[in-house]
Amino acid sequence: MxxxxxxxxxxxxxxxxxxNSAGSSLMPQSVVRKTIDYLKEEELYGGYSVANKQAEAIKQFYIEVGKLLNCSAANIAFATSNTDAYAKALSSIPFESGDSIITTDDDYISNQIAFLSLKKRLKVEVYRVKNLANHEIDVEDLEILIKKHQPKLVAVTHIPTNSGLIQDVEAVGQLCRKHDILYLVDACQSVGQLEVDVQKIGCDFLTATGRKFLRGPRGTGFLYVSEKVLSQNLAPMLIDMKGGNWTSFDDYEPIHTAKKFEYWEQSCAAIVGFTEAVRYANEVGxxxxxxxxxxxxxxxxxxxxxxxxxxxxxxxxxxxxxxxxxxxxxxxxxxxxxxxxxxxxxxxxxxxxxxxxxxxxxxxxxxxxxxxxxxxxxxxxxxxxxxxxxx
Ligand SMILES: Cc1ncc(COP(=O)(O)O)c(C=O)c1O
Incomplete structure (x- = not known):
């Protein structure tokens, strides 16, 4: 380095x-340059024609994030923030009254609020795993809770916003696979500072933001979606014309890649800048x-x-x-x-x-x-x- x-x-x-990289980090010069260059093209030619011309640069985003996480480009969706990615992932799970979510004491505030909102609206139960004496999740307690409640989702924040704790997300992943439970990892504070490999973690969804340890522009993030989720045809509750085809007056068909978790309108300049940030991180290693x-x-x-x-x-x-x-x-x-x-x-x-x-x-x-x-x-x-x- x-x-x-x-x-x-x-x-x-x-x-x-x-x-303050856990807040909003410093972008490398090349990230700012790529973002501004793209905007300058939009100034001259308009957003739609530049998006057509720069289709390959925008496609590179999915490839670069795939490299970062060890997955295919088809498993990546662009998001405008971690919370955007997280809300769309949650909304794709068909929760019903009486279903449950298992999470931790150390999950991010907005995730906790989202779970409690599901509790209020849909009567979804929320359980939190005990911590070990060293403050990590107690994986044995997690298995007890899983067997007892058969949750629809296990949700763990890899590194909390308010402490340096690194949760053992791989151990949780093994349990979720063993019991065939959907597993959502908030990697907002870990992506960009740790090696994060979705195959090793074994998660179904993983969310991150651009502006923190990845050093990207604000208003960027991504969602990783596993093959299992794609094969189950899960899609966000409110998808738009990017994620679905309007097949008849009264029906639509979701597309089959993670892009169904995106909305059509996006800041392409931010995506190109973010791609450069991820490329830069991949290059440093x-x-x-x-x-x-x-x-x-x-x-x-x-x-x-x-x-x-x-x-x-x-x-x-x-x-x-x-x-x-x-x-x-x-x-x-x-x-x-x-x-x-x-x-x-x-x-x-x-x-x-x-x-x-x-x-x-x-x-x-x-x-x-x-x-x-x-x-x-x-x-x-x-x-x-x-x-x-x-x-
Ligand atoms: C662990 C964690 N999750 C989620 C978020 C929310 O990220 P965003 O503001 O990009 O939605 C943060 C922000 O600090 C965070 O630290």
Whole structure:
């Protein structure tokens, strides 16, 4: 991995310490260039004729994401966000009153709200798996719940938004295959920072967003849909003319690829920019990114935990490049002011979006640092130095 070249490609990292890739990361220059070039063509020729001319570039999106996830292009749908992909996946499952979903304490806030909405509207039961002492999902408890409730879906967030925990999504996948249950993985925080292989995970749906660790433009994401789902002819509840053919006055036929999970109207400029982001990540190599990020986050966590009054909040056997902590004496506003004054870009997770986890940890907020492969160990040392100064 050529860190000097990567930093040159990343204009935004020159004048600040950017630790917010779990929020919305810095795009490489080539991503911005491809997006703008496409828009400039639209300025001259109009969106429809450019889409025809650039059909191959748009097709490349599916191929590049297929490479990233180890699947075929036909299993990929473009989405405008993780939540868009997730909602369409959920809506394709024919839930009925009395059906159930098994999920975790650490699933993303919007996923939890979506499950509870299904509960309110359709009387779908929602069960949550116990965590082990190391905070990962208790796979034995999951099997007990599966046998007891015969759920229609198991849904797991690979890395929660509010802690560095990496869930054992492969072990869950094995159980779901054994019991023939649909399995949905929210990989919003893992894609782009870890090797994510849908064959190894054995999931039926996997969702991600473009703007985080994949370093794509905002308003982009994707959904992976397994062959099993395609062969069962599942389709989103409300599909449009991209996903279905109007075959007679009173009938339609869904198409047979994952594209039935898309709507017809899309920002093609964003798709082309996102394709470049995925290509860039594939070229740097996810194994390289994963190893490098592990060094950064391990060093950051270790050094933070050695500073008096700082409490690192991440718990888990395997931890990713999301580092959360609080200061036992400083108010949040003071801490944020210090970080902002020193050009340290970060974000804050609040209890409202991590209700179960933060209730158990007894915290109302946590500072979240999410370094990525354009960051350096020197930047981490500087931030640690600064925080040491206040403790
Ligand atoms: C784990 C996880 N899932 C889903 C989302 C939602 O992503 P989006 O805003 O692209 O819908 C986020 C955003 O922070 C996330 O961290």
């Amino acid at each position: 050529d860190i000097n070249q990567i930093r040159k490609d990343t204009l935004g990292c020159a004048d600040k310490t950017f630790f 996810l194994a390289n990114i994963q190893n490098y990020n592990l060094q950064l986050s391990t060093e950051l966590r270790k050094s933070l935990s050695e500073i008096p009054n700082i409490e690192v909040l991440d718990q888990g056997n395997r931890l990713a490049s999301i580092v959360t902590f609080r200061h036992q004496k400083l108010e949040l506003a003071e801490l944020q002011k210090l970080l902002s004054n020193n050009q340290i870009y970060h974000s804050v997770s609040f209890k409202g979006s991590a209700l179960i986890d933060f209730t158990k940890k007894n915290v109302d907020w946590a500072i979240r640092f999410s370094p990525h492969y354009f960051n350096t160990l020197e930047e981490i040392e500087e931030v640690i130095e600064l925080l040491r100064g206040i403790s």
